[in-house]
Amino acid sequence: MKIGLDIMGGDFAPKATVLGAIEAYKALSEGQQLVLIGDKEQAVSILQENNVSPDHFEFVHTTEVIGMGEHPTKAIVQKPDSSISVGFKLLKEGSIAAFSSAGNSGAMLVGALFSVKAIPGVLRPAMTTIIPKLKGGLGILIDVGANADCKPEFLVQFGVLGSLFAQHVYNVQNPRVALMNIGEEEEKGNILSQATYPLMKESNLINFTGNVEGRDMFGDLADVIVCDGFTGNIILKLAESFYVVTLKKGLKDEFFDRFNYEQYGGSPILGVNAPVVVGHGISSPEAIKNMVLLSKNMVESALVDKIKLAFQ
């Protein structure tokens, strides 16, 4: 299995990404090969500084980098030799089985949609994040920003995508899927959530358990919480800001520790024809390692095939 990593992506690339690749390498099994996509010379130099043989890795040299602030669609088109563009080319060809990057997340999304494309039947691929539960364990929030405006059918599909991800990658049996809303009762909410509820209730692809509210985010009412990408992105960033506050305040607690994005590695883009993971811009080597391992888990669990089957 070849696992692709964009070593130019993220605020601390290529140093943090190459150091992360070293850690990921140590965790991989035989037959699992990391493909480092980016400036080979820089990568080799960082490896040598750390007394790690470049022979442990494959390299695909690229000459361009898509910056964090660049317009995703334009950048993908105008920088064909960027690490992100090349990564998706390799992914589409099947030269790598998964691709991950802590770079421009919009470019990652556009790249995924343009190259490996949405799985037939999936109306809108979506991005997920992990939400720690107070009692232990974790939940999944989907979508966290890929789709700012959604139709009810999109949200139902997010439930299916999140459910399959929870089941096959995090081994949650029969995941409980809930709709993020502003009241518990079926008739509560905005037009979107009111229209979505009955569709989710009817779907036999998910174990729908009803509405949850903002206050239920860290409880144990659901394993997968579905919302539009506007709401999900605000929730994600608000939750992150709480974590940052607890860090700043020096508050130590096991629950808050589990907010640390480094442990989860990144947000998968679910519903495209190959495993794609987008890391946090500020990814440390630890985060990069876990991003790579998450993309590997997605390959091993054959998540994409499971999704294809569900949407047949």
Place this chain on the structure above:
Amino acid sequence: MKIGLDIMGGDFAPKATVLGAIEAYKALSEGQQLVLIGDKEQAVSILQENNVSPDHFEFVHTTEVIGMGEHPTKAIVQKPDSSISVGFKLLKEGSIAAFSSAGNSGAMLVGALFSVKAIPGVLRPAMTTIIPKLKGGLGILIDVGANADCKPEFLVQFGVLGSLFAQHVYNVQNPRVALMNIGEEEEKGNILSQATYPLMKESNLINFTGNVEGRDMFGDLADVIVCDGFTGNIILKLAESFYVVTLKKGLKDEFFDRFNYEQYGGSPILGVNAPVVVGHGISSPEAIKNMVLLSKNMVESALVDKIKLAFQ
């Protein structure tokens, strides 16, 4: 000045409300009279248990109570002698200058819209909440649940309402008004926020400073943060849940203390023709006291007149 309080509203009513009324009474000046609306016999009994003379208060006896779970519109119509219905009748007549309740918030909203009604020019009255800032001080989030679905013009008006509230009740000079969004740039967001941004930029009734994101909620980029009521309600409840977690974990910190809703008393409904404040269902006597004092501050600052003037 007569200040109306629903003593039947809230999970711990009438005990918590009457005890809160006693505390509020102590904080009022001469000429400021509390009008307790609800079961007079119960109220007098609680006052006597606490060695407080009933003479310090006016009473308007009512025989019905709207429960927390009741359908707002039906309850208002079917229970004309409920404390909420009577409170709004008194407010509409001008027998009281402000009305507050920790009861059914939907019924409070419907009651306000049916009785004192929206100020001419205000498309949709909205509810606000206080958001503590990390550096000290506070910000205002509007709308937190009155309007689940919004048009761009509503959001612009929420900015005006929040701005006037911040200025006249919390003495924030030239409040900075921002739009809650999922990116900093003007073109970012969902259809609603993309359409709202240019309207807010053009408005000469607010000091618009651009988009903020979920991570900026506790920062100092803005004094008033505007969003639709669906998003705002989720943010509010998520933030509350963080506060509850810090309490459960026994974490002591001045910043988290300032999340305590008890200090703020409640959420005003802005844009109606009289001061109306809705308290948290779990309001303690301290919260009730501060809810009453907030409604008094709204009267003293002539906020409703200021809003009328802005929307002329």
